[in-house]
Amino acid sequence: MTDSQREFDVVVWGASGFTGRLVAEYLLERHGASGTVQWALGGRNREKLEAIRAGLGAAAADLPIVLGDGDDEASLASLAERTRVVCTTVGPYALYGSKLVAACVAHGTDYCDLTGEVHWMRRMIDTHQKEAEATGARIVHTCGFDSIPSDLGVHFVQSEMRRRHGVASPFVKARATDFSGGFSGGTIASMLNMLEESGRDPDVRRVMADPYGLNPEGDRSGPDERDRLAPAWDDDFAGWTAPFVMAGINTRVVRRSQALLGHPAGRDFRYDEAMLTGPPPMGFLTAAAITAGMAAFAGAGSIAPLRRAAERFLPDPGEGPSREQRERGYWEMRFHAAHPEDGEKGLFARLRGDRDPGYGSTAKMLAEAALCLAQDDLEARGGFETPASSMGEALATRLIEHAGVTFSIDDTAEPVG
Numbered sequence: 001m002t003d004s005q006r007e008f009d010v011v012v013w014g015a016s017g018f019t020g021r022l023v024a025e026y027l028l029e030r031h032g033a034s035g036t037v038q039w040a041l042g043g044r045n046r047e048k049l050e051a052i053r054a055g056l057g058a059a060a061a062d063l064p065i066v067l068g069d070g071d072d073e074a075s076l077a078s079l080a081e082r083t084r085v086v087c088t089t090v091g092p093y094a095l096y097g098s099k100l101v102a103a104c105v106a107h108g109t110d111y112c113d114l115t116g117e118v119h120w121m122r123r124m125i126d127t128h129q130k131e132a133e134a135t136g137a138r139i140v141h142t143c144g145f146d147s148i149p150s151d152l153g154v155h156f157v158q159s160e161m162r163r164r165h166g167v168a169s170p171f172v173k174a175r176a177t178d179f180s181g182g183f184s185g186g187t188i189a190s191m192l193n194m195l196e197e198s199g200r201d202p203d204v205r206r207v208m209a210d211p212y213g214l215n216p217e218g219d220r221s222g223p224d225e226r227d228r229l230a231p232a233w234d235d236d237f238a239g240w241t242a243p244f245v246m247a248g249i250n251t252r253v254v255r256r257s258q259a260l261l262g263h264p265a266g267r268d269f270r271y272d273e274a275m276l277t278g279p280p281p282m283g284f285l286t287a288a289a290i291t292a293g294m295a296a297f298a299g300a301g302s303i304a305p306l307r308r309a310a311e312r313f314l315p316d317p318g319e320g321p322s323r324e325q326r327e328r329g330y331w332e333m334r335f336h337a338a339h340p341e342d343g344e345k346g347l348f349a350r351l352r353g354d355r356d357p358g359y360g361s362t363a364k365m366l367a368e369a370a371l372c373l374a375q376d377d378l379e380a381r382g383g384f385e386t387p388a389s390s391m392g393e394a395l396a397t398r399l400i401e402h403a404g405v406t407f408s409i410d411d412t413a414e415p416v417g
């Protein structure tokens with residue numbers, strides 16, 4: 001089926017969930033129910049979807065509803081045939097997402113999601129890459145806070161390095177510096193499922209530990225080492241750093257982007273991501289506390305009885321931060337790109353988002369990624385892409401113009417803490 005014969009540009013799959021509803025709210029505000037973008041609410045439960053539509057107000061009354069189930073291949077085939085892009089928030093993806101990816105690949109349908117499940121992405125790439133290249137389906141995982149800021153941040157700071165100095169940086173660092181927000185039940189469920197799978201399956205552990213775990217076959221080595229698990233001092237930012245909870249996902253995505261883009265900074269390019277906690281003594285103490293907290297969460301999450309006990313105190317699927325928390329929220333990531341020869345010519349960059357990272361800002365980023373795949377003239381032709389390799393500049397422009405994300409260059413590393 002050609003793109004012009006498809007009924008919809010975008011279907012928001014999982015619109016009855018916490019994040020899916022936010023994506024729908026954003027699309028409605030941006031394009032109305034029947035403007036230049038034809039879009040629909042999708043999911044498995046008509047009553048819930050009708051309630052979501054009613055909750056969106058009178059402007060949403062004409063929004064179509066597409067029904068299906070993540071387990072029912074016939075309904076997924078019909079969904080994939082009817083739309084140019086499936087924008088899915090149905091997770092944990094490793095549990096509910098594989099058949100949808102297969103359907104999109106088979107029907108040449110573009111796809112974007114919010115997964116951070118590295119082992120599942122690896123499985124999808126290994127299973128479907130060749131067919132996606134043949135059908136032209138562009139499958140883009142990690143279109144939320146993980147990993148758009150990291151992936152586009154590297155793209156931005158490298159473009160600026162080339163523009164100013166005519167060279168690419170051989171080493172980019174990203175530092176999460178400041179954010180405010182909360183977790184939803186769906187995200188907690190995805191994190192716990194990942195810990196559960198890695199606890200019982202050594203192959204999953206191997207993929208998650210491999211710094212090049214998402215790179216294409218034959219291109220899975222380089223100078224970057226395993227993720228750091230301890231506090232470390234950072235000279236460039238003059239502060240202490242702690243391991244960053246999203247780094248295990250973002251670093252893999254950035255390295256896959258480099259490979260898909262043909263190693264624009266050379267095969268020795270290095271990328272490091274951490275959380276900046278600031279100068280001593282508080283910077284060190286904070287970094288030590290974060291490191292211990294992450295180790296405790298990972299330890300407890302991989303032991304079944306402790307995981308079940310923790311689940312009782314965490315938000316249920318469908319629950320998440322309040323509107324007020326989302327609107328008061330924000331995030332900031334800073335980048336340092338080293339110059340290959342001259343220490344004085346290193347560049348500092350900063351990306352900021354105007355809502356909480358996990359939901360308010362993520363919903364806008366995911367919606368813009370879906371619109372970018374549906375509407376923009378992109379070079380990517382089919383296969384498992386990353387945000388930077390498939391949408392790069394076009395997506396950055398959309399985020400700046402519509403989604404409250406700013407990209408800027410700093411003259412120096414402003415202190416944190």
Ligand SMILES: NC(=O)c1ccc[n+]([C@@H]2O[C@H](COP(=O)([O-])OP(=O)(O)OC[C@H]3O[C@@H](n4cnc5c(N)ncnc54)[C@H](OP(=O)(O)O)[C@@H]3O)[C@@H](O)[C@H]2O)c1
Pocket residue numbers: 013014015016017018019020043044045048068069070071089090091092093096114115116142143144145146147184185186187188190191316317318319320357358359362
């Ligand atoms: N990367 C990021 O930055 C980021 C940020 C936010 C969320 N996420 C991820 O996004 C996912 C969703 O999070 P959430 O908080 O929105 O979760 P949620 O509120 O639990 O929503 C899950 C959605 O999936 C639907 N669903 C579940 N099983 C299904 C099936 N078999 N067929 C069709 N639909 C099914 C649910 O439908 P019903 O309503 O009918 O049950 C619901 O619409 C999670 O994996 C989370 O980790 C990532």
